Amino acid sequence: MVDKAALGETGVPFALDVERGKIHEFATATKSTHPAHFEGHHPACPPTFLTTAFFWETRVPGSNPWEKVRMDPKRGMHAEQEFVFHGPPPRAGTRLIGTSRIEKIFEKQGKRGGTMTFAVMVTEYRDEAGNLVAEARLTGVETAKNPEEGG
Amino acid sequence: MTSAIAWESLVEGQGPEPWTVGPITLTDVVRYQGASGDFNPIHHDVDFAQASGFTRPLVVGMYQAGVLNTYATNWLGPENVRRTKVRWKTPLFPGDLITCSGKVARKYEANGERCVDVELVCTNQAGAVAVEGAMSFVVP
Numbered sequence: 001m002v003d004k005a006a007l008g009e010t011g012v013p014f015a016l017d018v019e020r021g022k023i024h025e026f027a028t029a030t031k032s033t034h035p036a037h038f039e040g041h042h043p044a045c046p047p048t049f050l051t052t053a054f055f056w057e058t059r060v061p062g063s064n065p066w067e068k069v070r071m072d073p074k075r076g077m078h079a080e081q082e083f084v085f086h087g088p089p090p091r092a093g094t095r096l097i098g099t100s101r102i103e104k105i106f107e108k109q110g111k112r113g114g115t116m117t118f119a120v121m122v123t124e125y126r127d128e129a130g131n132l133v134a135e136a137r138l139t140g141v142e143t144a145k146n147p148e149e150g151g
Numbered sequence: 152m153t154s155a156i157a158w159e160s161l162v163e164g165q166g167p168e169p170w171t172v173g174p175i176t177l178t179d180v181v182r183y184q185g186a187s188g189d190f191n192p193i194h195h196d197v198d199f200a201q202a203s204g205f206t207r208p209l210v211v212g213m214y215q216a217g218v219l220n221t222y223a224t225n226w227l228g229p230e231n232v233r234r235t236k237v238r239w240k241t242p243l244f245p246g247d248l249i250t251c252s253g254k255v256a257r258k259y260e261a262n263g264e265r266c267v268d269v270e271l272v273c274t275n276q277a278g279a280v281a282v283e284g285a286m287s288f289v290v291p
Contacts, residue, residue, distance in 0.1 A: 029186035030217030036229040054188030082236040
């Protein structure tokens, strides 16, 4: 059950090192063979690569305020995901500092009845000089029942 | 390396040939989970998936989102991406065959750069929409 008190919760900043090997692995896993991800020492990261923040957040207690949303894992689903880049996507060798915040929590009525509760978390990524490089925006939804059953 | 796309070749309402990927295997799912760090067991553990009300593990949504983004970056270049947004509609399961397609939604100039917004769709073998995508690229 979503805890609306999580709105505005902000995580402890965490470092994310954009790594060449990880870019190769992630590009391969998403069926890319584009040379921009594989050639040179500083390949560009794929558009959805910052989802690998999973690896980095877990090393920094308190960095992921999503835990405070307390979405039911059996009724919660990833509904939308957005990444915005304020310039070219980061390259291998870049250290990013990510800070996550619960930006919105709201409800909608489902088509077949039942309330759906949405939560949005934004993660801002800055380089070591403090410039905003990228933003990730995760929208999760908790349905009244199991999504495969419809609702 | 920058992909050279001719501005004139981008026409609103048009896009590249669709790209079919799959059938998706459980190995594809596990490889993606290892790459992304999302180890939610609902995507590879049959018992956990069934306890969650699914008949079997479902494909992690960011996998098909990532493949859809690959389709778009093969077209317009990975260094040129400035925004990507995906929305999931129908879950996928191992064995599903997915087809990515896309078209130009809008061409414009912003801050002295040529830009293009594209609309993307990933469907399963039955034609159901699994993911809708919207991306923005610069066209150098």
